[in-house]
Amino acid sequence: MAEGTMTWLGHASFRLDTPGGKRVYVDPWLDNPKCPSSEKDPARCDVIAATHGHGDHVGSVVDLSKKFGPLPIVAMVELKSWLKEQGAQTDDLPGPNKGGTVEPEGIKFTLVNAFHSSASDDGTYVGEAAGIVIELEDGKKIYFAGDTCVFGDMELIGRIYAPDVAVLPIGGHFTMDPREAGVACELLDARRVVPSHYGTFPLLGGTPDELKQQAPSGTQVEAVEPGGSITL
Numbered sequence: 001m002a003e004g005t006m007t008w009l010g011h012a013s014f015r016l017d018t019p020g021g022k023r024v025y026v027d028p029w030l031d032n033p034k035c036p037s038s039e040k041d042p043a044r045c046d047v048i049a050a051t052h053g054h055g056d057h058v059g060s061v062v063d064l065s066k067k068f069g070p071l072p073i074v075a076m077v078e079l080k081s082w083l084k085e086q087g088a089q090t091d092d093l094p095g096p097n098k099g100g101t102v103e104p105e106g107i108k109f110t111l112v113n114a115f116h117s118s119a120s121d122d123g124t125y126v127g128e129a130a131g132i133v134i135e136l137e138d139g140k141k142i143y144f145a146g147d148t149c150v151f152g153d154m155e156l157i158g159r160i161y162a163p164d165v166a167v168l169p170i171g172g173h174f175t176m177d178p179r180e181a182g183v184a185c186e187l188l189d190a191r192r193v194v195p196s197h198y199g200t201f202p203l204l205g206g207t208p209d210e211l212k213q214q215a216p217s218g219t220q221v222e223a224v225e226p227g228g229s230i231t232l
Helices: 061-068 077-085 154-161 178-188 208-214
Strands: 005-008 014-017 023-026 047-049 108-113 130-135 141-144 165-169 192-196 229-231
Touching: 005 192, 023 130, 047 061, 061 077, 108 154, 130 154, 141 154, 154 178, 165 178, 178 192, 178 208, 192 208
Parallel strands: 023 047, 141 165, 165 192
Antiparallel strands: 005 014, 005 229, 014 023, 108 130, 130 141
16 A cells, blocks of 8 residues: 655645545645645545635635535535535535544544634635544544634644644734744644644744654654645
8 A cells, every 4th residue: 555645735735645545635725825836726535624605714624525515525514514505515424523433435523622623715614613633545644723822722633543643823913933842742742743734824933843842752744835845
């Protein structure tokens, strides 16, 4: 089985190409200012996962599902229902809630806690914000914290799910900054960390270099430019 890869598409958007040959988009907002032009018109998509309902995390969900769907959308139960109301082409399975696991296309998705707001751009309630732990076909696990501050129960996420890679926001203002993200690395006991949600706008001023200074010794901070990939 081949190794999976994860590609940063700018802001909080990622593309996973799994060992089983599936393509997963996480928090796709392909119109973000940092998304490479080559990534704005995907060739395929098998699953979409969304941590919460803000437009900078679900901005491309409906369009992707219409182009490639119907396909599985993994999101909080209220958010998935709202996305269907917006025209998303997906299945009739209710979205999970925190602690719940679904397994579309042989890939496990578990929703976990996050501390953040969540509403559509017009203010409609679309469920609480969540993080997502994704377990690939080869057993590798990636924790997407979504938008959140640091919180003590990240230690439980590390204890229960033991993610191989943690994707943490570092921009500040709306989410953790590098100082809080450094503590998150410690709580998660994360050995590999990919920073996200920074540099898109001037407000998001945290940097990977600052995270490297704040993270515990031995933490591998794997910062890539938009369009760059890491091997999972």
